Amino acid sequence: MGRRLTGFRRVTISGIKNFFRNSWLTIAATAVMVVSLTIISSAVVLNVTAKNAISELSKNLQISIYLKDTASQGQVTQLTQDLKSNKAVASVTYVSKADAQKQFNQTFKSDPTLVAGLQILGTNTLPASLEVSLTDLGQITRVGAVPSEDKYKNIVDSVTIGKTDVKKTIARAASAQHFITLASIIMAVIFALVSMLIIFNTIRMAIFTRADEIKIMKLIGATPTFIRGPFLIEASMYGLIAGLISSGIVIAGIFSLGIKISNQAEFTATYDFFTSARIIAAMVGGSIIVGVFVGVLSSLLAMKKHLRLKTW
Amino acid sequence: MILLDRVTKNYNKRGTALKSITLHVEPKEFVIIVGPSGAGKSTLLKLLTREEKPTSGKIIVGGIDYETLKDRKIPLLRRKIGVVFQDFKLLTNKNVYENVSFALEVVGMGNKEISKTIPKVLDIVGLTGKELSYPSELSGGERQRVAIARAIARQPKILIADEPTGNLDADHAWDVIRVLEKINKYGTTVILTTHNQEIVNKLKRRVITIRDGQVVSDKAGGKYK
Numbered sequence: 001m002g003r004r005l006t007g008f009r010r011v012t013i014s015g016i017k018n019f020f021r022n023s024w025l026t027i028a029a030t031a032v033m034v035v036s037l038t039i040i041s042s043a044v045v046l047n048v049t050a051k052n053a054i055s056e057l058s059k060n061l062q063i064s065i066y067l068k069d070t071a072s073q074g075q076v077t078q079l080t081q082d083l084k085s086n087k088a089v090a091s092v093t094y095v096s097k098a099d100a101q102k103q104f105n106q107t108f109k110s111d112p113t114l115v116a117g118l119q120i121l122g123t124n125t126l127p128a129s130l131e132v133s134l135t136d137l138g139q140i141t142r143v144g145a146v147p148s149e150d151k152y153k154n155i156v157d158s159v160t161i162g163k164t165d166v167k168k169t170i171a172r173a174a175s176a177q178h179f180i181t182l183a184s185i186i187m188a189v190i191f192a193l194v195s196m197l198i199i200f201n202t203i204r205m206a207i208f209t210r211a212d213e214i215k216i217m218k219l220i221g222a223t224p225t226f227i228r229g230p231f232l233i234e235a236s237m238y239g240l241i242a243g244l245i246s247s248g249i250v251i252a253g254i255f256s257l258g259i260k261i262s263n264q265a266e267f268t269a270t271y272d273f274f275t276s277a278r279i280i281a282a283m284v285g286g287s288i289i290v291g292v293f294v295g296v297l298s299s300l301l302a303m304k305k306h307l308r309l310k311t312w
Numbered sequence: 313m314i315l316l317d318r319v320t321k322n323y324n325k326r327g328t329a330l331k332s333i334t335l336h337v338e339p340k341e342f343v344i345i346v347g348p349s350g351a352g353k354s355t356l357l358k359l360l361t362r363e364e365k366p367t368s369g370k371i372i373v374g375g376i377d378y379e380t381l382k383d384r385k386i387p388l389l390r391r392k393i394g395v396v397f398q399d400f401k402l403l404t405n406k407n408v409y410e411n412v413s414f415a416l417e418v419v420g421m422g423n424k425e426i427s428k429t430i431p432k433v434l435d436i437v438g439l440t441g442k443e444l445s446y447p448s449e450l451s452g453g454e455r456q457r458v459a460i461a462r463a464i465a466r467q468p469k470i471l472i473a474d475e476p477t478g479n480l481d482a483d484h485a486w487d488v489i490r491v492l493e494k495i496n497k498y499g500t501t502v503i504l505t506t507h508n509q510e511i512v513n514k515l516k517r518r519v520i521t522i523r524d525g526q527v528v529s530d531k532a533g534g535k536y537k
Contacts, residue, residue: 003420010417216401219361220462221390222418 007226015233018206025202026238032198033242033294034249036191037287041250043184049270050177056266057170061140063132064160065147069097071155076130079155083132083146088139093131100126127157196298199238203231203302214307228303235299239291247287251280313339313470313501314360319369321355321525329355331525332369337503339469342496344512345505346536347522353505356522357474360503361393362386374469391419394463394500398475400455402447408434408458409443415462433461436498437491453484460491470501477508485511512536 019026067076080092095103101124108114118125130147134140144161146152207214217227254274262271273279314337321330330352337343345353358364359371362378371378374392381389402411409430416426434440437457447455456476463471473492477485489504489511496502506512512519512535519534520527 002422006422007420212401213403216403216414217418219363219390219395219401220415220418220466221387223387224384226418 008229011226011229012233015230016237018210018230018234019237022202022206022209025205029195029198029202029238030242030245032191032195033238033291034246036188036195036294037242037246037291038249039184039191040188040290041246041283041287042253043180043188045250045254045274046180046184047177048273049267050173050180052270052273053266054170054173054177056269057173058134061134061162061170063134063140063144063162065130065132066127066157066159067129068155068157069127071128075152075155076128079147079152080130083130083143086139086143086146088134088136089143090133090135093133095129095131097124097126097128100124100128192294196294196301199235199295199298200302202238203235203299204306206231206234207302207306228307231299231303231307232296235295236292237295239293239295240288243288243291244284246291247284250287251283313337313341313374314503315370315372316356316359317370317372319359319366319371321352321359321364322367329525330359330366333522333525333527335520335527335530337501339501340496340499342493342502342515342517343504344515344517344519344534344536345503345522346507346512346519349507351522352525353522354474355525357395357472357503357505360470360472361395362389391466392469394460394466394468394471396456396459396463396471396473396476398478400447400459400479402455402458402462404447407444407446408439408450408461411447411458412462412465416465419466429465430461433465436464436494437461438487451484452480453487456480456484456488457491460488460495464495464500468500470503471495473502473504475505475507477506477511482510489515509536 065079076094080094083089083092101118104118104126105115132143134143140161144159147156147159214227254271258267258271258274261267274283314335316333316335318332318334319330320328320332322328333352333356345356347353355364359366359378360373362381365378373389376389403414406414412430412433413426416429421429430443431440434443437460439454439457439461442450442454442458447458450458456479460471460473460476471492476488476492480488485508492502492504493515516533518530518532519536521529521534521536
């Protein structure tokens with residue numbers, strides 16, 4: 001156990017020394033890794049933001065079916081079931097006349113004249129309604145057409161379908177999200193490959209520079225782990241440092257740019273989400289893990305090709 | 313200690329390097345292997361350190377049968393065999409102390425033990441006081457003695473010296489040979505290859521002559537003709 005610990009300590013120290021020995025290569029390898037990781041995490045952040053914004057906006061997307069006072073319970077149930085048969089329908093909520101009045105009072109509580117005006121009428125003139133929310137924007141016209149069918153003429157008073165400007169905004173956001181996803185995946189793959197190539201080369205150079213040392217190590221009975229270890233540590237260092245820098249950049253970006261849009265309803269929750277300690281820790285940890293993974297993978301490939309530990 | 317039974321080594325391109333060699337070396341023996349360049353001496357040593365595998369035949373060193381030796385056990389075998397080369401193979405960016413200490417670190421020896429061992433081996437090879445010198449500041453003979461110190465620091469049972477005096481003038485060559493004799497006296501089996509006739513003849517040890525991949529003579533107290 002003691003020997004293993006001593007060995008591990010030596011391997012680590014040797015790896016860290018190698019990391020600092022070739023400063024230009026180290027800077028190049030780390031910088032490219034920072035760019036790749038920053039692109040990857042920015043892509044994730046933008047995606048989550050766009051997705052949340054879309055779902056926030058979609059909440060406004062409702063079909064309201066105002067019912068005549070004469071509509072019977074059975075007829076309303078029939079219509080509800082008919083609406084629910086479309087998969088794009090997330091929920092159908094029945095709002096009774098009494099509920100409608102409560103909502104009205106709640107909405108206009110700051111305007112007592114309006115509330116008083118309603119009371120003057122004596123009876124509740126607000127209609128009962130079915131509030132239909134959707135998961136798929138494309139189905140809105142189709143679902144909206146259901147209550148307008150002839151068989152519901154007697155129970156449906158009128159139908160309101162979303163606001164057109166909201167619809168357009170959501171459609172734009174959705175297409176932007178698709179574009180962001182696609183572009184970021186392509187960029188992330190390209191940069192990850194470039195950084196793998198650079199780390200591969202860095203480790204290859206390190207192997208060539210230390211060829212004599214490696215040969216002697218083999219001859220005096222060093223284990224493969226002892227020889228490989230320093231290269232793995234060196235490559236992990238690229239991942240560790242690049243992970244820290246890139247998550248720093250992304251988090252700084254969230255705080256400096258995000259704060260400007262955080263007061264808009266569709267971004268508030270997302271901003272709070274990304275600025276919570278748990279998510280910041282996860283972003284830093286995630287970047288480091290991805291960075292170390294890319295580093296270790298490239299270094300393993302370089303060692304497989306150039307270390308020739310097969311012929312011992 | 314060392315047993316080679318009808319060992320043959322063929323290289324695809326260079327043809328046969330060793331033809332059915334049979335040898336037996338006792339523990340604590342001092343054996344000199346001589347022969348012209350290309351006779352197969354280096355191949356023989358590479359088989360012993362398991363840098364090469366024989367094409368056929370059996371090799372047993374210190375009770376380890378190379379045929380059944382798994383690759384991952386090779387490092388453990390190498391720790392039992394010290395090797396010294398003609399070109400020293402010292403790390404030029406490390407000083408004497410670090411070069412020897414490196415060999416001990418590799419096998420996982422603790423720092424305290426290392427700092428106790430190094431003065432002892434440097435004393436054996438006569439380099440006390442040179443701990444902080446770099447290889448470039450040493451003479452050829454001194455460099456070779458550092459290499460020997462590195463090889464014996466792990467107290468191997470066998471020391472293989474491949475032309476250790478090849479790059480040295482007569483005086484320095486004898487310094488190195490005397491160190492090898494001293495190590496042998498302490499109980500380490502020494503296998504020495506050399507071209508130096510004077511050394512072979514004065515040492516009066518067992519001499520194995522290899523020519524064209526075959527043992528042509530094997531005599532105790534032999535001579536190099």
